Amino acid sequence: MTRPTNLDKAAKSSGSKSPETPTLAPHSDVPTRHQPDGRVGGGLFDPKQLVKSLPDAIRKLDPRVMVKSPVMFVVEIGSVFTTVLAITKPGEWFGWAIAGWLWLTTIFANLAEAVAEGRGKAQADTLRKAKTDSVARRLTGSAEERVAGTALRIGDLVVCEAGDVIPGDGDVVEGVASVDESAITGESAPVIRESGGDRSAVTGGTKVLSDRIVVKITTKPGETFIDRMIALVEGAARQKTPNEIALNILLASLTIVFLLAVVTLQPFAIYAGAQQSMIVLTALLVCLIPTTIGALLSAIGIAGMDRLVQRNVLAMSGRAVEAAGDVSTLLLDKTGTITLGNRQAAEFVPVKGVMEAELADAAQLSSLADETPEGRSIVVLAKEKYGLRERHQGELAHAEWIVFTAQTRMSGVDVDARKIRKGATGSVSNWVTERGGQVAADADTTASEISQAGGTPLLVAVEDERGARVLGVIHLKDVVKEGMRERFGELRRMGIKTVMITGDNPLTARAIAQEAGVDDFLAEATPEDKMALIRREQAGGKLVAMTGDGTNDAPALAQADVGVAMNTGTSAAKEAGNMVDLDSNPTKLIEIVEIGKQLLITRGALTTFSIANDVAKYFAIIPAMFAVVYPGLDTLNIMRLSSPESAILSAVVFNALIIIALVPLALRGVRYRPMSADRMLRRNLGVYGLGGLIAPFAGIKAIDLLISLIPGIG
């Protein structure tokens, strides 16, 4: 394996924050996780959290809470039962030891859940601070009245001016303002919110920094974005996901089977002349039922949501997170996701008779007055490739700068008699011919070649003593983000098809699609096209994920199985999607898919581990129970455990300790790397299936050795 273990890296990056003050990850932290090799990492886990969550864990012993997890509920009943039995025979250490460890098993399970929830609670507290009871300035007609934020109703108009906290979620219907949204995004730079268009949504709890806006309230108090966020991260709104329910059913049925196996064992044992104490039977039952996964199941789910929150993604339902693991088609917007935001100069192609350096020099000079990203990229290219130092407008005397405008589509400079222009082919050609010059034939061919390859040609022309003429062509092209090709390759191996969505013409789209290595593209895409594409994929049984921010994306976001709305987007988009990315980074879709997969893998791995554990426990307990009457059964005691009591107790202790030992794994998630299903299954079966078979043999033996050292036992 050549790939560094990025999981550890990511874990460290978030672990560097003190666990006492967990906040939503500040924006500055985010890019490190967006590296193409930045795999899904886990959250922080600090053993101190175990101690801190202990009161919560004990509170959860309430049977009304426990009954939600059938497996652990059985353990709790077993704990009560053995305690009562131990009280009736207070002289026997064995009963107390079993009862004690059964209670610990129950508490450890609750602890796992409490720790997972505790991490969310800390985040919720931070959010609550933002949700101070604001006073709203409600508009009634033209009059303004001050009402409590909680008294607002949908459709109310409220006025917010610099310094006001926006009282509820809504859309700006009038005005423009800069808003500080750091309370929810962790991003300190203010954002612009204005009426109309795709940047009209404002979130309650954020603060207006300048100007005045009128906001139309779109959600009821108590159901605002920030309220939902608090509920989500606290786990209060957590509902069991379909797969979790299915797993619970299977675990419950296994529990019933083992309950029957243990309950019916007593008559068999009586017939054999080896009647068992109820304590031993309870111990056997607890060891056999799948406690490991039963204890960790809800913690895995909470931690999965938590991992998303750590990446500043809010999933509105656990169902969406699960669906993310199943996604087989990703719709990715070209701009910002696959390519850098803007086209960049990639090459200077001179016409015959012109030196490349001469063209570069002219291109640089003519672009100094072009502040567009394209213009800047020309200056950068000239510097990087031709070593031309970047000059400033003030450096040249007598220079008259021609600033780029959308009308002229040219920029340039006039230095004395020398005039240099750079711009769109049509504009520059006109400029040359107007001045009596000729556009060189090879400039035309180069330009059309560039167009065909999906790039944008810009012409550079000069007028001096030799007349007006074209010097050459600048090749602007979309720059595919570094590492995207590899990433799409990984997705392909995971069985996920990537589709690039772009407004470009098919020719350009094809070129970029090829360069980026996406599987398919949708060119000149309209919202209707997107919708049709999603429907088509879904009709074939595929699950589709997409990102979007505009109101016209809303139907597609709603239709997609995983719709990630950008936080900068409209409230319509945010309502339609089932996730919101607070960083508004469309690349995150890939991470969301990985987190969804990791959640399912963790669940499956621990279930397999838990069930495989039973083999060793049988080998510990059955000989301990029956070797007295059937000495031959001692052959099954392959661990050579020191005494029957010690064997049973060791199995119970192992069963309890393994829960605590696996809490970090449940919270962090099983290590995930994109690979084919076959390889992944082989690997995980080896680690968790075979491991689950072998580990308890070693664990139980070790515990038995320790127990046998205690005087009076063993």
Place this chain on the structure above:
Amino acid sequence: MSPVLAGVLQFLALMVALALAYRPLGDYMAGVYSSPKHLRVEKWIYRAVGANPATEMRWPAYLRGVLGFSLVSVLFLYLLQRVQGSLPGSLGFASIDPDQAFNTAASFVSNTNWQSYYGEQAMGHVVQTGGLAVQNFLSAAVGMAVAVALVRGFARTRTGELGNFWADLVRGTVRILLPIALVGAVLLVACGAIQNFAGIHEVGRFMGGSQQWNGGAVASQEAIKELGTNGGGYFNANSAHPFENPNGLSNLLEIFLILLIPLSLTRTFGRMVGSVRQGYAILATMTVIWVVFTGLMMWTEFHHGAPAYDIAGGALEGKETRFGIGASSIFSVATTLTSTGAVNSFLSSYTGFGGGIAMLGMQLGEIAPGGVGSGLYGILVMAVIAVFLAGLMVGRTPEYLGKKIGTRQIKFAACYILITPALVLCFTAVAMALPTPVNSLTNSGAHGFSEILYAYTSGANNNGSAFAGLNADTQWFNTSIGVAMLLGRFLPMVFVLALAGSLAEQKPVPATAGTLRTDKPLFSGLLVGTIMIVAGLTYFPALALGPLAEGLAS
């Protein structure tokens, strides 16, 4: 040739014969269940029973067909036994007592063929041929119909329709079971099995009494007894009786017939779901368990250790010398890994481990390869569980054959795997706890416990073989095993059909590189592991007190 080598060679010959039949029979059966055409004789039957074979049934309708038909079958068989005394052609045998008649009716309709009666002393020609043999065909055809319905559940999409029960039942009987049974019967007659309607002959005196033989349509019943994985012998000695199973060749033929349809159905499954490789993966799982069990059985039975074993060359007690240890072991494993329950040797006399292997074979749910139909649907339910447990580990919500294994599917599969262990363990526990059932035991200690555990294991799993030694003709055993057989047969069918219905409604999920491949050796291995751990572990404590305690004692 050493007996061990002879056993191994017979086993290899069996495998070759089964391999040769696998493709043509599997493909033929797929054709039978998929063809839109009806034979003339089938049309007559449909007209006679008033069924429209063209109507597609959703799962509740299909289930109503299965249950209604089986209920009528139970009543018919019960009444036939109850009036035997007044029927001609009954060799003068009296009517059967109510509890035994119920037990026998439940037994033959549930494809179990547990027999608490002695065939040659209780059942005349009419009941044997007109009642029991008919159920040998029909109960087998019902099992195959349910399996095919489940396969259609996987194969079909966006519909709740599972086919037509009456068409499946009739076709399975007319086009599959009857022709093969006919050929089998002829071959058995050629080997020396009897086929007549002769009365009772006194053939001599034996130990102060009169020894009597009676004839019967034995070869024909024997063929379908094995082919339909029924197992109810014409005579009490079952396939150890020379009239039923005269020699080594007929013995091998009978084992072949037992395994023929259950194994070939995996091909039918593969054909119908559109990928024969999926069928191979299931076949591989079945074969691995079968080969390992046979190997272990031979090893423990040939294993020397005690003086008597040394002299006999292994545990020969209770086995026919004309078959030997090898062929007896192969037969016993084949009969307990399917729902057959025919015996050619007496399991109670097997070594402790040998008896345990037979018991575990049934306790796995009889899926390697299992009964006709029931083996296939049993292993497919286990595959659903395996896919669900391990499928999560590839990072997708589990799918099998393009169908999502969600909450509903797991609910049905979980209920399915719950039923038989619950029946076996609860009935055994009650029998052990009650004062009287224990009086039926002829042994004490671990072996005595094995007798009762075996009886309920055999009944609830619809096997029908007996451990021998247990006097099962008591009101308690007749009734409780009868109930166990009926519940063990028809409750799982309810969940299988419900599962099939829920699968057929789904739209298919296309396979991608991220999908768990279920047509690979890795999956077969995973399925073996799931079966051993999920199905096998439940019985570990009980087995420890029976065969394990006995086997480890020596």
